[in-house]
Amino acid sequence: MLHEDVVSRLRHMLIDGDIAPGSRVPERELCEALRISRTPLREALKVLAAEGLVVLLPNRGARAAKLTRKGLQDLFELCEGLEAVAGQLACARITGPQLESISQLHAEMVGHYRAGDLVHYFRCNRLIHEAIVAAADNAVLAATYESVSARIRRARYIVPMTADDWTRAVREHEGILNALLRRDGEGLAHILRTHLANKRAEVETAGFIEAEAPPASAALRVSGASLRRAARQPDTSRG
Amino acid sequence: MLHEDVVSRLRHMLIDGDIAPGSRVPERELCEALRISRTPLREALKVLAAEGLVVLLPNRGARAAKLTRKGLQDLFELCEGLEAVAGQLACARITGPQLESISQLHAEMVGHYRAGDLVHYFRCNRLIHEAIVAAADNAVLAATYESVSARIRRARYIVPMTADDWTRAVREHEGILNALLRRDGEGLAHILRTHLANKRAEVETAGFIEAEAPPASAALRVSGASLRRAARQPDTSRG
DNA sequence: TCGGGTCATTTTGAATGCAAAATTACGTGA
DNA sequence: TCACGTAATTTTGCATTCAAAATGACCCGA
Numbered sequence: 001m002l003h004e005d006v007v008s009r010l011r012h013m014l015i016d017g018d019i020a021p022g023s024r025v026p027e028r029e030l031c032e033a034l035r036i037s038r039t040p041l042r043e044a045l046k047v048l049a050a051e052g053l054v055v056l057l058p059n060r061g062a063r064a065a066k067l068t069r070k071g072l073q074d075l076f077e078l079c080e081g082l083e084a085v086a087g088q089l090a091c092a093r094i095t096g097p098q099l100e101s102i103s104q105l106h107a108e109m110v111g112h113y114r115a116g117d118l119v120h121y122f123r124c125n126r127l128i129h130e131a132i133v134a135a136a137d138n139a140v141l142a143a144t145y146e147s148v149s150a151r152i153r154r155a156r157y158i159v160p161m162t163a164d165d166w167t168r169a170v171r172e173h174e175g176i177l178n179a180l181l182r183r184d185g186e187g188l189a190h191i192l193r194t195h196l197a198n199k200r201a202e203v204e205t206a207g208f209i210e211a212e213a214p215p216a217s218a219a220l221r222v223s224g225a226s227l228r229r230a231a232r233q234p235d236t237s238r239g
Numbered sequence: 240m241l242h243e244d245v246v247s248r249l250r251h252m253l254i255d256g257d258i259a260p261g262s263r264v265p266e267r268e269l270c271e272a273l274r275i276s277r278t279p280l281r282e283a284l285k286v287l288a289a290e291g292l293v294v295l296l297p298n299r300g301a302r303a304a305k306l307t308r309k310g311l312q313d314l315f316e317l318c319e320g321l322e323a324v325a326g327q328l329a330c331a332r333i334t335g336p337q338l339e340s341i342s343q344l345h346a347e348m349v350g351h352y353r354a355g356d357l358v359h360y361f362r363c364n365r366l367i368h369e370a371i372v373a374a375a376d377n378a379v380l381a382a383t384y385e386s387v388s389a390r391i392r393r394a395r396y397i398v399p400m401t402a403d404d405w406t407r408a409v410r411e412h413e414g415i416l417n418a419l420l421r422r423d424g425e426g427l428a429h430i431l432r433t434h435l436a437n438k439r440a441e442v443e444t445a446g447f448i449e450a451e452a453p454p455a456s457a458a459l460r461v462s463g464a465s466l467r468r469a470a471r472q473p474d475t476s477r478g
Numbered sequence: 479t480c481g482g483g484t485c486a487t488t489t490t491g492a493a494t495g496c497a498a499a500a501t502t503a504c505g506t507g508a
Numbered sequence: 509t510c511a512c513g514t515a516a517t518t519t520t521g522c523a524t525t526c527a528a529a530a531t532g533a534c535c536c537g538a
Contacts, residue, residue, distance in 0.1 A: 002297075003285070003295075003491080003492095027519080027520085028518095028519085036492080036493090037492060037493045037494075038492095038493085038494090038520090038521095039278065039491080039492055039493065039494090040491080040492065040493095042282065042520090042521085043281065043282050043285045044285075046242070046282045046283075046285060046286050047285050047286055047288075047289045049286075050286045050289050050290065051289065052379065052382070056242075058241075058499095058520095058521095059498085059499050059500065059519085059520060059521075060499090060500070060501095060519090060520080061500095061519070061520065071378070071379075074377045074378055074379045074380065075379055077324065077328065077377055077380065078324065078377065078379050078380045078383065080324070081320055081321065081323065081324030081380075082320065084320065084324075085316065085317065085319070085320030085323075089316065138313045138316055138317065139310070139313055140291065140310075140313045140314055140317050140387065141313065141316065141317045141320075143291070144317065144383060144387075148379065148383075242521085266489080266490085267488095267489085275522080275523095276522060276523045276524075277490090277491095277522095277523085277524090278521080278522055278523065278524090279521080279522065279523095281490090281491085297490095297491095298489090298490060298491075298528085298529055298530065299489090299490080299529090299530070299531095300489070300490065300530095
């Protein structure tokens with residue numbers, strides 16, 4: 001188990017909610033589940049704390065970060081900015097194959113929309129946004145986007161949409177694809193911004209907020225069995 | 240020596256160039272200089288690697304990250320986007336006292352410009368940009384900006400300017416202050432973007448690039464004495 | 479002198495051990 | 509029964525230790 005794997009594994013356990021937001025990160029359990037000692041685990045926790053996924057309380061261990069309404073808003077605002085920048089750069093730099101690939105993803109996504117397949121729709125949706133960021137050809141931007149978007153992923157890609165929301169989102173994606181094809185950086189930046197701002201409004205409306213996890217609540221305490229289950233899951237979310 | 244202090248101390252040694260870009264990070268020396276064992280130092284290095292300030296080579300230790308031309312460009316592009324977002328949000332959220340404080344900083348900065356005091360000019364300049372980000376009232380944005388701007392700080396605030404560059408920069412700052420006073424988010428975002436893009440052009444022109452540090456070069460290897468000197472320096476760059 | 483190979487030394491990555499702090503459990507008195 | 513103080517237990521943070529890998533020193537033959 002390489003160091004980077006430990007960070008990645010834990011990151012996804014946190015993003016996927018295998019470790020409940022606000023709950024303690026059980027060092028001992030995780031060491032056993034991941035078959036590593038405390039040293040590499042603690043190094044990973046420090047890294048994840050820097051990413052904002054966990055909070056470290058001095059002498060009182062780590063807790064899975066809990067998104068407040070304000071925190072979620074902050075992340076969405078930043079993400080809007082990042083996607084806008086990415087869109088602008090992507091229009092200037094996107095290659096033929098990349099454009100081709102995004103067009104295909106778009107068509108596929110529309111298919112899932114028509115079929116009412118929300119899960120696969122969201123997957124294509126996410127891949128399109130990530131492909132635009134990749135097309136911007138900016139490593140720091142991509143890394144920052146990855147980190148920020150991961151933290152709002154559950155809100156963004158899980159909160160239920162009304163039929164109208166969904167229709168509007170697909171229409172916006174038509175605009176995104178068109179702007180890319182026209183290499184209209186300003187236009188794309190604007191659409192991406194609006195697109196995500198709309199999603200943010202949906203999330204706000206739905207009142208998405210992390211569940212509370214009182215310090216000693218047995219109900220929300222992470223079970224060893226569930227951690228071992230989560231630890232077995234490979235890193236599936238990328239690509 | 241608290242964990243966060245170790246990270247902060249190392250971060251500034253890297254940003255200030257006390258550890259030459261591309262050179263090995265001497266674990267042993269630093270442990271002695273900071274009076275800590277390898278465990279907390281290695282935790283700090285992992286965090287700094289996540290921030291992009293050092294690169295970790297498996298089984299071959301850590302090296303201070305070296306900015307390539309492309310890497311620097313990427314950082315500037317991202318920073319432009321971050322400042323633009325910050326400016327837009329700041330216009331909507333800035334408080335009276337914050338605006339007052341920025342006005343004062345601006346006046347002070349113009350004074351330093353008139354006096355030809357580049358060092359204090361740069362300091363005010365940086366504080367203004369940081370104040371705008373702070374006024375955006377977005378914690379993740381602020382943290383991201385802090386990280387990104389730190390990495391381009393030396394390029395941004397040290398590269399020599401021509402007299403014309405300087406004059407133009409001051410004029411742009413007049414525009415920044417005016418946009419803030421008018422609460423013109425779009426306008427401010429645009430000026431901030433242009434302002435930083437101009438700086439990027441200056442840096443490109445000056446050909447700022449990190450010095451090479453060949454693996455076994457004694458000339459560029461960090462000396463124990465200089466590390467101990469750097470380690471004594473407190474964290475002075477913030478505020 | 480130079481190239482290649484072997485062995486000693488150093489450095490890295492991770493596990494273990496230990497002291498300090500925090501948490502929990504328990505007992506006492508009201 | 510409940511509040512409070514004390515002791516046992518657990519958890520945390522760091523130092524130390526140990527095996528594996530990499531680095532460098534040395535030697536030999538051409």
